[in-house]
C-alpha cells in the first residue's frame with residue numbers, strides 16, 4: 001500500500017518550478033490545451049508568463065504535486081501577452097491561440113477572490129490535496145478580507161463540482177459556450193461562489 005503523502009502547502013511558486021507547473025497544468029487541462037498547442041509549445045510559451053505569486057502550491061518532498069491559481073489584486077495566474085505566442089507558433093496560429101485563451105479571462109470584482117484553476121498530479125488525486133489547496137485559499141481570502149471566492153466549473157467535470165460543493169461553494173450563473181464545445185468538448189460552465197463568514201473550523 002502507498003504511504004499517504006506528507007504534503008506541504010505554500011503561497012507562491014518558486015521560479016525553478018515554473019516548467020513543472022506548466023506541465024501539470026497542461027496535463028490537468030489537456031482537453032483545453034491539446035487542440036491549441038503541444039506540451040512542448042506550452043512549456044516554451046507559458047512558463048515565462050506565470051505570475052508565480054498568484055499560486056498556492058502543494059509540495060510532496062519538494063516535488064510539485066498540485067497548485068491553484070488565485071486572482072488577487074487583478075493579476076491572473078498567467079500574464080497573457082501576444083508576442084511569446086507569435087514567436088513560438090507563428091503569426092496566425094499564435095494570434096489564434098492567444099485570442100482563444102484570452103476568452104477565458106474573467107472580470108475582476110472588488111471584494112471577491114477569483115480562483116484561477118486548480119490541478120493535482122494525476123497519480124496523487126483523491127488523497128485530499130485538492131481540499132487542502134482550497135482550504136489554503138479560504139485562509140488566504142480571510143487574511144486579505146475577501147468576502148467571497150468565485151470559480152467556474154465546466155459541465156464535463158462533475159467530480160470537481162462535487163468537491164467544490166463539499167467545500168461550501170454554491171452554484172450561481174450558468175453559461176453556454178458554443179465555440180468551446182466544438183474545440184474543447186464542453187458546452188456549459190457554472191459559476192460557483194463560496195461566502196466566507198466565520199473562520200474555518
Ligand SMILES: CC(C)(COP(=O)(O)OP(=O)(O)OC[C@H]1O[C@@H](n2cnc3c(N)ncnc32)[C@H](O)[C@@H]1OP(=O)(O)O)[C@@H](O)C(=O)NCCC(=O)NCCS
Nearest residue numbers: 028118119120125126127128129130131153159160162163
Ligand atoms: C479537481 C482536482 C483538483 C481535485 O483534486 P484532488 O486532490 O483529487 O481532490 P481531493 O482528494 O481533495 O478530493 C477528491 C474529490 O475530487 C473529485 N475528483 C475529481 N476528479 C478526480 C479524480 N480524477 N480522482 C479523484 N478525485 C477526483 C472527486 O469529487 C473527489 O471527491 P469524492 O471523493 O467525493 O468523489 C483534481 O481531480 C484535478 O486536478 N483534476 C483535473 C483538473 C481539474 O479538473 N480542475 C478543476 C477545474 S474546475
